[in-house]
Amino acid sequence: MSSGLAPAVQFAASLPGSILLALGQTLVLVCVCSDMLRLLSVPRSRGRYMANTVFRTLALPAILVMACTVLLDAATGVWGDVTLGMFVLMVVTYRWRTDTDEDSWWKGKGKALGKWLRKQTAGGFRPATAAA
Numbered sequence: 001m002s003s004g005l006a007p008a009v010q011f012a013a014s015l016p017g018s019i020l021l022a023l024g025q026t027l028v029l030v031c032v033c034s035d036m037l038r039l040l041s042v043p044r045s046r047g048r049y050m051a052n053t054v055f056r057t058l059a060l061p062a063i064l065v066m067a068c069t070v071l072l073d074a075a076t077g078v079w080g081d082v083t084l085g086m087f088v089l090m091v092v093t094y095r096w097r098t099d100t101d102e103d104s105w106w107k108g109k110g111k112a113l114g115k116w117l118r119k120q121t122a123g124g125f126r127p128a129t130a131a132a
Contacts, residue, residue, distance in 0.1 A: 005075035012072050021072075024065035028088065031058040035095055038102070052104040059096040063089060 011017040034054040041048035070085040104110075 005071070009072060009075050021069065024069065027058060028062045028065055028092070031055060031062040031092060032088070034058070035092075044103070049103055049105075052102045053106070056096075056104050056106050059092060062092055063096070066092065 012021060031054070034051045038048055038051035038055055041051060066085055066089040070082055070089060073079075073081040073085055
């Protein structure tokens with residue numbers, strides 16, 4: 001076991017850590033199943049729209065969960081789990097980065113939300129009004 005990651009591995013072996021890992025793996029499973037449903041659905045249907053929205057929403061958290069899981073497996077030296085985890089990580093990342101032509105919530109309202117958020121967080125320089 002890697003000495004630098006020993007506390008993380010010990011936390012993952014505890015009950016709260018096991019619960020968090022199980023919830024993370026459930027998130028990954030929902031993400032992968034929604035991607036499979038998206039592939040099998042009729043183009044431009046409501047089912048495909050919903051599956052694509054779920055996949056686009058959960059893809060980034062699923063990638064982060066799988067990266068943490070692979071890191072913990074590598075720290076403990078379970079190389080079979082590292083291999084399978086890297087496979088899932090690469091497949092989800094590839095599907096997330098390459099399939100961008102689908103319609104989802106993020107293409108409509110999501111873009112408007114992104115514009116609003118950028119507008120709110122853009123600090124910028126605002127000159128003071130001239131005192132009369």
